[in-house]
Amino acid sequence: MRNATLILFFLTLAAMVRLNAEDLATGEAVFNSNCAICHGSEGTGGRGPNLHGPLRNGDQDSDIEKVIRNGLPGTGMPKFDLEKDELHALVEYIQSLRHASPSGPHPQGDKVAGKRLYDSSGCSRCHEIDNQGGTLGPSLTRVGASRSYEYLKTSIVDPSADIPDDYQSVKIVTRDGKHYQGVWVNEDSFTIQIRLPDESFASFDKQGLQEEVHEKKSLMPAYHFSDTDLKNLLSYLSSLTGDTQTASDARREEKAR
Amino acid sequence: MRLTILFAVLLCLHSADGADVTYNQLAHAAEHPAEWLTYWGDYHATRFRNLKQIDDHNVAQLRLAWLFQTGASGSSETVPLVANGVMYFTTPESGIDAVDARSGRQLWHYQYRIPKEAKYCCGNLNRGLAILGRRLYMLTPDTRLLAIDTRNGSLLWNVEVAPSTGGAYGGTEAPLIVKDKVVLGTAAGDYGIRGFVDAYDAETGKRVWRFWTIPAPGEPGNESWGGDSWKHGGGATWMTGTYDPALNLIYWGIGNPAPDLYGAIRPGDNLYSDSVVALDADTGKLKWYFQFTPHDVYDYDATETPMLLDLPWHGKTRRLLLQANRNGFFYLLDRETGKFLQAKAFVKQTWAKGIDSKGRPIRVDNLDPTSKGTVVCPQCAGGTNWMAPSYSPLTRLFYFNVREGCDIFFAKPPVYKEGTSYWSTSIRAAAMEHQPGRVTAMDPLTGETKWKFPLYSSPWAGTLATSGNLVFAGDEDGYLMALQADTGKLLWRVNTGSRLVTSPITYELDGKQYITMPSGNVVLTFSLP
Numbered sequence: 051m052r053n054a055t056l057i058l059f060f061l062t063l064a065a066m067v068r069l070n071a072e073d074l075a076t077g078e079a080v081f082n083s084n085c086a087i088c089h090g091s092e093g094t095g096g097r098g099p100n101l102h103g104p105l106r107n108g109d110q111d112s113d114i115e116k117v118i119r120n121g122l123p124g125t126g127m128p129k130f131d132l133e134k135d136e137l138h139a140l141v142e143y144i145q146s147l148r149h150a151s152p153s154g155p156h157p158q159g160d161k162v163a164g165k166r167l168y169d170s171s172g173c174s175r176c177h178e179i180d181n182q183g184g185t186l187g188p189s190l191t192r193v194g195a196s197r198s199y200e201y202l203k204t205s206i207v208d209p210s211a212d213i214p215d216d217y218q219s220v221k222i223v224t225r226d227g228k229h230y231q232g233v234w235v236n237e238d239s240f241t242i243q244i245r246l247p248d249e250s251f252a253s254f255d256k257q258g259l260q261e262e263v264h265e266k267k268s269l270m271p272a273y274h275f276s277d278t279d280l281k282n283l284l285s286y287l288s289s290l291t292g293d294t295q296t297a298s299d300a301r302r303e304e305k306a307r
Numbered sequence: 308m309r310l311t312i313l314f315a316v317l318l319c320l321h322s323a324d325g326a327d328v329t330y331n332q333l334a335h336a337a338e339h340p341a342e343w344l345t346y347w348g349d350y351h352a353t354r355f356r357n358l359k360q361i362d363d364h365n366v367a368q369l370r371l372a373w374l375f376q377t378g379a380s381g382s383s384e385t386v387p388l389v390a391n392g393v394m395y396f397t398t399p400e401s402g403i404d405a406v407d408a409r410s411g412r413q414l415w416h417y418q419y420r421i422p423k424e425a426k427y428c429c430g431n432l433n434r435g436l437a438i439l440g441r442r443l444y445m446l447t448p449d450t451r452l453l454a455i456d457t458r459n460g461s462l463l464w465n466v467e468v469a470p471s472t473g474g475a476y477g478g479t480e481a482p483l484i485v486k487d488k489v490v491l492g493t494a495a496g497d498y499g500i501r502g503f504v505d506a507y508d509a510e511t512g513k514r515v516w517r518f519w520t521i522p523a524p525g526e527p528g529n530e531s532w533g534g535d536s537w538k539h540g541g542g543a544t545w546m547t548g549t550y551d552p553a554l555n556l557i558y559w560g561i562g563n564p565a566p567d568l569y570g571a572i573r574p575g576d577n578l579y580s581d582s583v584v585a586l587d588a589d590t591g592k593l594k595w596y597f598q599f600t601p602h603d604v605y606d607y608d609a610t611e612t613p614m615l616l617d618l619p620w621h622g623k624t625r626r627l628l629l630q631a632n633r634n635g636f637f638y639l640l641d642r643e644t645g646k647f648l649q650a651k652a653f654v655k656q657t658w659a660k661g662i663d664s665k666g667r668p669i670r671v672d673n674l675d676p677t678s679k680g681t682v683v684c685p686q687c688a689g690g691t692n693w694m695a696p697s698y699s700p701l702t703r704l705f706y707f708n709v710r711e712g713c714d715i716f717f718a719k720p721p722v723y724k725e726g727t728s729y730w731s732t733s734i735r736a737a738a739m740e741h742q743p744g745r746v747t748a749m750d751p752l753t754g755e756t757k758w759k760f761p762l763y764s765s766p767w768a769g770t771l772a773t774s775g776n777l778v779f780a781g782d783e784d785g786y787l788m789a790l791q792a793d794t795g796k797l798l799w800r801v802n803t804g805s806r807l808v809t810s811p812i813t814y815e816l817d818g819k820q821y822i823t824m825p826s827g828n829v830v831l832t833f834s835l836p
Contacts, residue, residue, distance in 0.1 A: 238764075238784035
């Protein structure tokens with residue numbers, strides 16, 4: 051009888067482990083096919099933020115589920131319509147990734163100094179934060195929430211390493227020899243629309259073009275800051291999470307000095 | 308007196324002719340360019356019309372004749388029917404509009420309301436109607452067959468095709484009238500259903516026969532499914548078939564096996580998934596089948612148009628069945644016997660080393676989708692898909708929209724649960740880069756491409772060929788375009804404002820030729836000034 055109980059116990063345990071392994075396999079597949087493209091195959095971040103360490107919107111299973119189900123407007127995180135089982139398996143897998151190799155906190159810089167550097171380096175000519183600035187480059191209002199620290203760093207020192215689809219640089223030469231350079235806005239079989247450096251739009255009929263080159267190079271120049279400056283700038287950018295408070299706080303803090 | 312009776316009889320006959328659509332008309336639909344009487348335009352699905360008022364010289368003047376706003380939400384996948392001067396089309400929200408085909412003025416509207424408690428699989432969309440006598444037939448999203456009076460839009464009857472309780476089945480396609488029967492199939496292969504092709508009595512709505520696309524134990528073909536996997540084997544029949552009146556055979560394309568990308572659960576060839584079946588029109592009995600992709604793990608449904616053409620093959624006219632398959636190959640079969648004749652790749656494909664003499668693909672090893680992802684071409688949505696091709700007997704070219712590019716295919720072991728998707732991952736495949744497309748004109752006998760017209764994005768719209776040396780095609784960015792049929796030169800285009808997900812039609816009334824294309828929630832009709 052005791053043996054039977056013991057066997058039953060081990061059978062149940064084996065079944066639980068198996069179930070868990072299956073869930074993880076499901077979670078891994080769902081993660082790879084849905085999440086890895088932005089968060090990296092290990093969840094350490096890419097275009098999307100690092101999932102290791104504390105998460106901005108909560109670390110509990112229910113918090114993660116909520117973000118996946120509803121998305122985060124303005125950050126590039128879409129909502130995912132997953133079957134219940136798959137959603138559970140995915141959350142379980144994300145948690146397992148996070149616990150497997152928790153990454154340490156990022157180096158802390160001086161975000162006020164970072165903001166000064168941002169302003170003095172002319173970033174706002176092309177980028178806007180809270181509707182202040184240019185539109186040639188991506189908005190940075192929520193960049194701290196939507197991009198990983200490492201991704202932001204690469205974007206500054208090597209902007210061409212990864213260019214979002216809607217900010218590809220395009221070179222156009224018309225049949226009458228006019229040259230244009232701008233940011234890709236829209237395109238179809240017959241026409242292409244770009245944003246020119248002066249922020250106006252231009253549209254071209256493809257039949258009237260001599261050349262249309264989708265350049266792999268970003269229009270943004272590479273910046274070579276000192277380690278401290280870079281750390282400060284990254285601290286500032288990472289603090290931009292779309293919570294309008296954050297940006298205005300930084301402005302207020304700066305004024306107070 | 309006798310003359311009066313004769314006159315009265317003639318009047319009756321005439322009025323009956325005026326409002327009715329007969330089977331004889333359907334069987335000769337291609338010869339009557341005033342109308343568009345079936346989903347494909349004719350039983351053979353050539354989508355060619357001998358109409359040349361609009362031709363390659365004057366098509367540049369084509370302009371809007373009328374447009375009709377249905378007010379429904381969703382993208383219109385309907386192919387309108389035109390009969391006796393009236394155009395009938397469905398909306399994505401299960402409505403039917405009858406409009407004057409000359410002016411676009413509404414004659415009546417019918418709205419089907421899906422019961423609140425109905426559970427069904429595939430969202431609200433509809434690809435069109437069938438017509439016979441004074442009746443229209445519509446398959447609803449909750450898999451019911453409706454008969455509607457063509458004269459006023461009254462519902463005549465409403466019968467169940469598949470239960471709408473478990474949430475597994477779904478109806479999307481236009482039915483096919485064969486003699487006195489309404490033939491149709493079901494969507495939802497990826498919900499682990501067991502697919503079928505059904506025939507209903509056009510008069511009463513009573514089911515006459517059913518062909519199960521997945522054979523049960525004891526039936527030939529069941530041995531191609533390991534264990535109990537046949538029970539949820541999919542094999543949906545979500546696109547309208549074609550019919551050869553001379554052979555009395557119905558040809559239907561069968562969808563992918565379920566689960567789609569994870570094959571280990573269903574060892575074997577998985578008949579009759581990814582096949583075309585030839586069914587006796589009177590009994591539904593299987594005459595022959597041909598399987599394009601045995602044991603598919605890429606979701607390569609064989610639901611693309613099975614076009615029927617009589618063409619010279621090795622010096623003799625042969626009854627052929629042509630299909631540009633989602634798996635990237637263009638096939639020629641003998642449609643009397645199902646014998647494989649030829650297959651040629653029409654798009655980059657990496658999953659097969661070739662096709663053997665029996666038509667069976669020679670697979671590339673170790674290319675199954677995994678949880679880490681496997682790159683395979685063509686893309687998961689196929690080298691082409693359900694958008695209609697066309698064939699012109701004048702240019703002897705086959706015109707079809709091609710989807711280029713590859714996908715990363717993901718898979719994991721799924722668990723079947725009724726009413727939920729039974730596929731391998733939620734996003735099954737992801738594109739690595741922007742996927743373009745093209746309109747291709749191909750010699751169907753050699754597989755040789757005569758010309759191609761590049762499209763920015765992989766298209767979902769079909770083509771139409773006319774004797775005006777024109778091919779009309781649509782693209783993903785909303786352009787309806789006219790290309791010169793023999794050269795592929797662009798002659799006319801208009802942006803309709805919404806992605807195009809159906810195929811254009813043409814008809815002629817009062818000596819005026821029209822081109823109609825649904826786009827978004829609008830039906831647009833064009834003519835010369």
